[in-house]
Amino acid sequence: MSEAYFHGEYITPKAISKTMNANVKFLVEKFKQHSSKDTIYLEIAPGGCDILFELAKFSPFCYSIDPSLTPSLLLKDCKNVSHVRDFFSYEKVVKQLKHKINFIIFRHLIEHICEPRKFLEDVVKLLEIEGMIYIETPNMLNIIECRRFFEIRHEHCGYYEENTLINILNDLGCELVETLHLYEGQNIGLFFKRREIPLKLEKQISLFDANLGKCFQQEIDKLESFLNAYQNIALYGAASHANSLLSYLSEKNCQKIKMAIDKDERRQGTYLQNSCIKVMKPTIENLQDIECIIMAMPLYEKVVFENELKGIFQGDIIFTSNKIIKYKQS
Template sequence: MDIEKFQNIVVEKRSHCVICGKKVDASIIEFPDFPMTEIYSDELVKEKTGVVDQRFHFCTQCGHGQIANVIDVELQYGGASFYYYRTSESARGRESADFFINFVNSIVKDRHFKNIIELGCNDLYVLKSLQSRADKLIGIDPILIGRENEFSENNIIAIGDFFENVTLDEEIDMVISLDTLEHVSNPKEFVKKIVDKASNETIFFFQFPLLETLLDACRFDHIFHQHLNYFSLKSILYLLNDLGCELIDYKINSNHWGAILISFKKGKNGAKYLKNIWEITVPEILERYSVFKCSMDAASKRLSYIRGDKKIYGYGAALMLPVLSYHLGNDLSCLECVIDDDKRKEGLYYINLPVKIQTRENILDIGDSIILITAIASMNNVRQILSKLIPLNPKQIILPLNLI
């Protein structure tokens, strides 16, 4: 891996709300030298690498949250060589996808489709699950570049590219997109492009994290470079109304980042959901951020209080671990290593953390050690890790959040 490209990173700065166009107010939270995530290295990187200043803004007009500095997509998602997340290989990913599929089925019932398009299809897990529902299914995702033939099969066609670069000639009667819109620099143009191609009968299904659930749980570790957008129900309705669309229904998946699942189509009838809007204020966001910081400070102090030669292991080489390290104010060099069950990560490092990853079979003294749970982004992950750790009876288990 060329580590130099992760140093002195140039960013695109967003100065206006991407939903309503209002010039952004001053940032309400700043994250200097904030780490990139999901990037591993074969060796320890000693130079300052993979960090970019970040700022969080909130639009008081439409209720949308967004980060200011956008890192080039090629750098963040530069292909399968270092972008590890695959839906079918992640228990959490499969659970979330199955929840989404059940939501789709509850809306469309027994309807059969000519074409289903998925924007940001990852490894096509969802399209394969819907394969019998359509004559043709098209999945679009840049991580498939050069591997289109490997993933295309029968009535499924894989396109390895960003949706913004793809021209679709097919008649579209269902569009699905999981965990993609939060990554798009201009989500309004992204949705408009596919809405303009659609007919009045086309039905859309999107899933992305919801700002309200982030605030309810005080999960500010869910703000990071890859998630450019933080939709509230208010900003969702604003966007749909502006594009001439109506919200059909929505559902919250509390176990997956507090994601919202929405279905919509062309039309003008979203007023019935206005009563559900939480008029979020900047002071409310800052109050909840202070609660989050208290949790992180307590966990960081707990680590600093460990005396003597006690061994401390991390458990869970999560994609988001550099963000946890940042909020703890601890580079985690106090850990012997980070334990993970994914054998592909054995011996790897993060590009911006001095801690090695090892599989559990190589660690023989868990019962005599202290464990810091390091995979906290998903509460399901935390619960599963606890269920593995408790029978191993470590001396202590430190959970950075007081929420499971």
């Protein structure tokens, strides 16, 4: 994974939909509410830099660190942003600082960290007392409730519920000040404030047994059963969810997948990992022989269905965000 993130062909997600752009604007307003005009930000793994560009408009100075090529290219002309192309550590960042850090942001990163305790300790060490931390991550309780088995994939090292993160940040001297439930609860966003006097608080966490695996397997079996009825299938979405779904399907049904559809032009013409499934544009012509579409983008599947497929695509659609559901077009 380290080699993949450093590779120049690694595609960093960016806001290309109205839903994603609206979420960026919403988050930036939230950051403003928890900061001042003098706040110095550090964003770890800014991805497509959508958030960072907005923060730089009203912050005196911002810092960022990310190993992939995209942020270093996007940020090279930003006068008040100092970017480091590397993996995060306290030692690497502290050498670059010329300001005290008041606000640290990392979104969809902690689930990729193999030593989360060490990572969070480094984050807190960089932050001023009364400074803020914003963490955004998939909501494990929602994954379980909706049985999104394909969220369990190779690039994730851990999965978190709100109370797990509250407990560890409290132990590191940070207090929860606000929780956001994003995309109908699929993601959680947590704002913490570093306090001078450490808190003593422990929240109860959820425990699961082997029945969880059985519940996930039931959803896999349901999807396999649905797909047995088709010969020509497409995945809508070509990012990590699409690649993950492939690893849970039988070889027979994988061979029926003729293409993946994605709006991101950078992905079009490429292939899903270790497959001959080509990524193509979302056009009627490309879908004319497709009998069934699997929505492989759970955060946006309702918006995509309403705006791009409803009344246009005549085949069946399988939704994945809230258990496996098959929808027949009338």
